[in-house]
Amino acid sequence: MTIFVTGGAGFIGSNFIFHILKKYPDYRVVCLDKLTYAGNLSTLASVTGNKNFRFVKIDICDRQSVFNLFKEEKPDIVVNFAAESHVDRSIADPEIFLKTNIIGTATLMDACREYGIKRFHQVSTDEVYGDLPLDRPDLFFTENTPIHTSSPYSSSKAAADLLALAYYRTYGLPVTVSRCSNNYGPYHFPEKLIPLMIANALNDKPLPVYGTGENVRDWLYVEDHCKAIDLIIHKGRAGEVYNVGGHNEMRNIDIVKLICKELGKPESLITYVSDRKGHDLRYAIDPTKIHAELGWLPETKFADGIKKTVKWYLENRKWWEDIISGEYKNYYEKMYGKA
Numbered sequence: 001m002t003i004f005v006t007g008g009a010g011f012i013g014s015n016f017i018f019h020i021l022k023k024y025p026d027y028r029v030v031c032l033d034k035l036t037y038a039g040n041l042s043t044l045a046s047v048t049g050n051k052n053f054r055f056v057k058i059d060i061c062d063r064q065s066v067f068n069l070f071k072e073e074k075p076d077i078v079v080n081f082a083a084e085s086h087v088d089r090s091i092a093d094p095e096i097f098l099k100t101n102i103i104g105t106a107t108l109m110d111a112c113r114e115y116g117i118k119r120f121h122q123v124s125t126d127e128v129y130g131d132l133p134l135d136r137p138d139l140f141f142t143e144n145t146p147i148h149t150s151s152p153y154s155s156s157k158a159a160a161d162l163l164a165l166a167y168y169r170t171y172g173l174p175v176t177v178s179r180c181s182n183n184y185g186p187y188h189f190p191e192k193l194i195p196l197m198i199a200n201a202l203n204d205k206p207l208p209v210y211g212t213g214e215n216v217r218d219w220l221y222v223e224d225h226c227k228a229i230d231l232i233i234h235k236g237r238a239g240e241v242y243n244v245g246g247h248n249e250m251r252n253i254d255i256v257k258l259i260c261k262e263l264g265k266p267e268s269l270i271t272y273v274s275d276r277k278g279h280d281l282r283y284a285i286d287p288t289k290i291h292a293e294l295g296w297l298p299e300t301k302f303a304d305g306i307k308k309t310v311k312w313y314l315e316n317r318k319w320w321e322d323i324i325s326g327e328y329k330n331y332y333e334k335m336y337g338k339a
């Protein structure tokens with residue numbers, strides 16, 4: 001079995017590679033990654049010596065190179081994590097989101113059509129459903145909730161989901177889509193809420209909370225997400241969407257306060273800043289379908305997951321300090337030369 005993992009030098013993709021190589025020692029894993037600012041080869045250091053692992057620096061929009069790699073490796077399964085993933089960057093400059101998240105996904109699926117595939121899995125987000133009101137805690141996203149996006153990021157992910165489902169219907173490509181809530185855990189890039197707050201708190205820098213801090217996200221420990229994708233690619237039904245997450249809802253401000261407490265830092269570091277444009281209020285997943293069909297439920301409680309995550313950032317300071325200082329760019333240039 002050969003699995004292509006696109007975006008495997010990023011946060012969730014790298015955790016997925018570790019999960020697959022550990023659980024299926026006879027699988028071959030090929031990581032396809034462009035190494036954008038968010039991709040970090042040092043994250044994959046522990047597996048680069050594994051004979052079942054190969055890293056290929058590639059842009060998923062580069063049709064010729066993608067087709068050549070499919071011809072050479074003949075993957076059985078493709079799991080597409082590669083994306084521009086940060087909402088704030090999409091608000092500042094949408095274009096690359098449209099290229100990578102939409103054209104890139106279509107390019108991969110065209111290669112799947114050309115060379116044949118057992119499964120193409122699109123890793124998507126609950127943000128395609130838009131948001132829920134703060135005063136209706138009884139409402140949750142199901143797979144039937146209408147697509148209703150707020151940001152250029154979520155719009156580009158929604159477009160990719162629709163394309164994937166269209167390739168299933170039109171070409172019979174065996175596609176699955178998972179829509180997951182906010183992940184957290186090791187190797188999370190320090191521009192996102194939890195790692196940014198941990199890094200800033202450790203450096204005694206202000207903790208910038210958008211708006212009132214009352215926005216709610218449904219947090220999922222990254223290993224639980226990887227287990228869900230593992231189940232979907234092996235046992236999920238082609239043409240189906242699976243929501244992943246559930247019942248770990250937290251207000252941003254409560255997370256930031258918890259991080260201060262875990263690190264022994266004063267809440268006076270918290271600074272309220274201008275709100276994000278179009279800021280989604282609340283995300284909350286109903287995981288009934290994936291639980292009923294595949295037996296998946298989140299295993300890690302937020303109280304335990306956040307402790308593990310804080311500990312990881314304390315023990316792996318070099319990883320995120322190199323990123324913040326731009327050191328990882330030098331590392332990349334040493335490995336591959338200038339892009």
Ligand code: NAD
Nearest residue numbers: 007009010011012034035036038039059060082083182183
């Ligand atoms: P990330 O930003 O940490 O990693 C993205 C990776 O994709 C990086 O390694 C980057 O180099 C690579 N990449 C970007 N453009 C590329 C291109 N054109 N060709 C090849 N590689 C490219 O993202 P993440 O947080 O790990 O998210 C992974 C996927 O999961 C994304 O599709 C995202 O939309 C989705 N998702 C993320 C979350 C979350 O909470 N982080 C939640 C739900 C869904």
Ligand code: TYD
Nearest residue numbers: 087182191192193194196208209210215252
């Ligand atoms: P983020 O980690 O960017 O994920 P997403 O926007 O995909 O949910 O942000 C999570 C929440 O935290 C979101 O409501 C925005 C908020 N936030 C802050 O308040 N301050 C910050 O510095 C960041 C990065 C996010």
